[in-house]
Amino acid sequence: MMENQQIKQAGLKVTLPRVKILNVLETSELRHLSAEDVYKELLAAGEEIGLATIYRVLTQFEGAGLVCRHHFEGGQSVFELNRGGHHDHLVCVKCGKVVEFVSEIIEERQRAIAAEHDFQIEDHSLIIYGVCKQCRESA
Amino acid sequence: MMENQQIKQAGLKVTLPRVKILNVLETSELRHLSAEDVYKELLAAGEEIGLATIYRVLTQFEGAGLVCRHHFEGGQSVFELNRGGHHDHLVCVKCGKVVEFVSEIIEERQRAIAAEHDFQIEDHSLIIYGVCKQCRESA
């Protein structure tokens, strides 16, 4: 079991709910899931789990660096498996599709701006909202 | 009354609550206020107003382009008077201080990235979270 190692290395006890949640994150079609999404996938798979546990576990995973939390529009947090590289997001406001991208130029400018204002960067979030090609055509 | 004109030009009926709310946005010390903040400022000024109205009016103002809504971390929306120029934010995670900035280089890169992925940009949000100088020194 791959998951067990990852959880252990993150310094967390290996429990059934944690393994199942991590597994959903790894195997789901969606790369970006809300706590509710994870909950529904597990219920659909016939797994017994409490929603509160999902929130707790996802928060722990975030603290351990296993997942990233994003605040897209819509009032709820979405989680994404941390596969190493940092990246930003392009979100379609019609269909919700998410495209990931990286721009070293932007990253570099951000560091420069933070430095100018004497801020020590902890994190940053860049989200571009737009309408994707398919949604424009079907409109 | 400056406010009346702005509200009328936004295509909204000029009502007392709207004028008062716009006035708070224009005169408050803070440039970024949550609905609750606006509510508290009005109560402190002895004004009678319902919180639900604040939410409704702010949402209308947003639709009319009078204010911008931002989703900083912390689970609630903050609103800012739209003074024309778009800008992004640098937020101190310790004290909540907000610094605004603009980078034409970043804007331009964003347009290029959206174009590459065939997205028509509607909006975007760039927030850098960090620790400001004062907070680092007092730590």
Add this chain to the structure above:
DNA sequence: CGACCCGATGCGAAAGATTGTCATTCTCCT
């Protein structure tokens, strides 16, 4: 292998933010 300890889970209740309902009030037009 079995007992134990402490953290982890599940459930329901609670908190915080936001929106909906609906009777009453206010704006704007005549």
Add this chain to the structure above:
DNA sequence: AGGAGAATGACAATCTTTCGCATCGGGTCG
């Protein structure tokens, strides 16, 4: 001034997320 219809206020409802607490499970030690 009068009236149609939109806007408001009070409160309930919803949604997301967190808390409290009794119970359960994982890992360790004997």
